[in-house]
Structure formats: C-alpha cells, structure tokens
Amino acid sequence: MHVQQVQPQAVARRRLLARRDVRLLTYLLFGLVLPVIVWNAIMRPTIELPYWHNTVYTLFVATFASWYALDRLRQYAKARQLSYVVPVNLFAFGAMLGFIGLARIPYSISLFLLGMAATLATSYLVVAKTRHARRPQIVVPGGRVEELLLRPSFIAAPPLAELERQVAHGRIDGAIIADLHFDHAPEWERLFANAALKGIPVYHFRQIMELQTGQVRIDHLAENDLGSLIPNLPYMTAKRLFDIVSVIALSPLLLVLLTLTALAIRLDSKGSILFFQQRMGFRGKPFRMVKFRTMREREIVETADGRRDDAMTRDDDDRITRIGRFLRKTRLDELPQAWNVLGGDMSWIGPRPEAIELSEWYESEIPFYSYRHIVRPGITGWAQVNQGHVTDLNSVNAKLRYDFYYVKNISLWLDILIALKTVRVIFGGLGAR
Structure with a gap:
C-alpha cells in the first residue's frame, strides 16, 4: 500500500469537514435559521405567535434528530449515507408531525414544510460533501499495515524525529495507525505511548480494516479477541x-x-x-x-x-x-x-x-x-x-x-x-x- 503525501491545504479542508460541530452548525443555519428568516419575512404578519413558536421548536428537534442520526450512522462500515438521507429525514419530520397531531399542538404547516425541505436539501449536500472527508490518518510502516485499503486520508508517516516533534507540540489533528502486534523499535513504541497521553488516537490496523470492510477477522481466538466480541x-x-x-x-x-x-x-x-x-x-x-x-x-x-x-x-x-x-x-x-x-x-x-x-x-x-x-x-x-x-x-x-x-x-x-x-x-x- 502506497500512502500519499497530502498538501497542507487539502489537510485543512478535510479537517474542517470532519468536525461534527461544523456539520451541526451547517444544519442549524441552513436547515432551520435561514428558512425561518425567509418564511418570517414573507408570512410573519399572517400567523399568531404561539403557532410560530411551536413550529420553530418542532423544526429544531427534527433538524437536530436528522443530523444526529446521519452522524451516528457514518461511524459504521458500509454506510451508504446518501441512500439514507431521505428515509432518515422523513422519519424525523414524520415523527414530529405525528407528535404534533397527537398532542393537538397548533402549528404552521407552510413553515413546517419549508423547514423540512431545507433540512432535507442541507442533509443531502452536507453528506455528499463530507462522506469521504476524514481527519488525516498517519500510517506507520511495519507489520501488516499493507493489508489496509488505500484511502485519501492516509498520510505516510514522516521520519520519527519529525513525528515526535508534531506529537510533542500537539500539531496532529487526526490519528496514528500501526500494526501494534509488530515488533516496532523502542522509539516507536515510546511515540505511540506519548501520542495516546496527548489524546491522539492510536489505532491497531485491524480496527481500521473492520471499518473499511464491515468484517471482523479472527485467526486465533485469543482471550482479548473473545472479550472484544462479547455482545452488548x-x-x-x-x-x-x-x-x-x-x-x-x-x-x-x-x-x-x-x-x-x-x-x-x-x-x-x-x-x-x-x-x-x-x-x-x-x-x-x-x-x-x-x-x-x-x-x-x-x-x-x-x-x-x-x-x-x-x-x-x-x-x-x-x-x-x-x-x-x-x-x-x-x-x-x-x-x-x-x-x-x-x-x-x-x-x-x-x-x-x-x-x-x-x-x-x-x-x-x-x-x-x-x-x-x-x-x-x-x-x-x-x-x-x-x-x-x-x-x-x-x-x-x-x-x-x-x-x-x-x-x-x-x-x-x-x-x-x-x-x-x-x-x-x-x-x-x-x-x-
């Protein structure tokens, strides 16, 4: 596997797209705030205040639920997120519409539909833009890391001294991937420990392979393998x-x-x-x-x-x-x-x-x-x-x-x-x- 050297500008863009808070802010801004402002400018004088408040509250819950559900699903392997944008949004807004009906809460149907359409469009655009965006992952050579499938976010590890400086100064906003069962030199083992102490994730390559393939491979049912497979x-x-x-x-x-x-x-x-x-x-x-x-x-x-x-x-x-x-x-x-x-x-x-x-x-x-x-x-x-x-x-x-x-x-x-x-x-x- 030949990992690439990524330009700093590309790393910065991926870093921004991979942030959950940025995605949430985008949902709230374009899926909720903007449609409410547009609708308010056109229709506000024609509706009573309680109707407006109730609709905005329910739209917030549905928009947040859509973001949260799609964000959680992206953590699993083989999550074709674009395929799930419509059903997830329809379920979130449908559930809120059902709640409104059962509770007999007064609301504005035009504002609700506008907010739903805006959130659906925002969901699709955000997912399309970010489904391949991941934080940089530094791949340390050695062992079986060659089995990993190539990803745009993989970066070849720099020389040990440079990587140690990056870890020491907190300049790594991503993760380190290595074959932790491989007999690395003591200097590399020390770097893995220091990175973990700095809050930098250090993943065994098998964990990344599971996310890539949706499969757990077992060659030997060692005690740690068995323990990791005990269900919830x-x-x-x-x-x-x-x-x-x-x-x-x-x-x-x-x-x-x-x-x-x-x-x-x-x-x-x-x-x-x-x-x-x-x-x-x-x-x-x-x-x-x-x-x-x-x-x-x-x-x-x-x-x-x-x-x-x-x-x-x-x-x-x-x-x-x-x-x-x-x-x-x-x-x-x-x-x-x-x-x-x-x-x-x-x-x-x-x-x-x-x-x-x-x-x-x-x-x-x-x-x-x-x-x-x-x-x-x-x-x-x-x-x-x-x-x-x-x-x-x-x-x-x-x-x-x-x-x-x-x-x-x-x-x-x-x-x-x-x-x-x-x-x-x-x-x-x-x-x-």
Missing part, C-alpha cells in the same frame, strides 16, 4: 423487549399481509402454504423456523449429503415457484417468522439462522463458527444486506466475518443501519441476501 448485554435485553412490543403493535398489519400472501401461494401452486425447518438458534439451541413456501415440494434423499444439498438455496434455483420468486425478492416469505420473534427464538435483526445440516457442516469445517450463536438469529442481518447467497466454505467464511462484526458492534444504530439497508435491498430489487 444491556442492549440485547432492551432489544428483546422491543421485539415483543413491535410484533404486538404490528399484528393488525401482519395479519392482513399474511392472509393475502397465503392466498397467493394457494392459487399459484400445489402444496402447503407454510414451510417449517429446523434451524440452529440462540446459544446453539435448535428451533423450528416457519416461513412461507417459495419452492415446489420435492423428494429429499435421506442421507447427510442429500439433506445438506436440499438445505442450500442457490441463485436462480429452479425449485422456486413464480410467486415464490416475488416473495423472496420482497422478503414477504419471511413474514411468518414474526411468530418466531414473539416466541424468543429469533429477533428482527441478527445473524441469519442456518439449517441444522448446514450449521453442523460449517462447524466441522470452520473454527469459531458456533460463536455466531451468541446473539439471537434474525429475519435480516448484517451479512444478508452485504452479501448474497452462500453455499461454499469460502463464502461462509466471509459471511462469518460479517456476523462477528455485528456481534462486536451490536447497538441500536447498527440495527437502524441494517434496517435501512434492508429497505434498500427490497425496493432496489436485489432480493433475498
């Missing part, structure tokens, strides 16, 4: 509560969709409407997963290889029915799994559960495979929105690294990112992943 237990408890409440709240809509889909399957092909299969679940306990049937019923060879081949679904599988192909593309075939979610066998989001035959095969061939079962399996997940169907061991290895990334970083914001990616997959016509 308080969040998992809260997530379980959300799963129960959301299934109950969505049950009227789910019943309508389940009925219509069942009728379509019945009219399309012979056979049962539902498909049941034993899957490997939370903490390695098998459970009976249910989904809509999308394939023709067929004879299964009662051998280990036959059951394993039957459990695999390949792209353009000729067993898929006409309506089944549509259901798989729109994910409607997964709707009955809301029952599994309610029962605690699954969550809305998590590593996809594998058939027992496949799971046992993968566990026998791939080290640490069973560790993915430390969280509840999901209807959709990080690997599913980043990778297609997998059938060979190499692809399963890549999928496992995605699963480990999810386990390590499990949080509300990562789940939101997966939900947004799932919507993009469905409406983008990419189908099941």
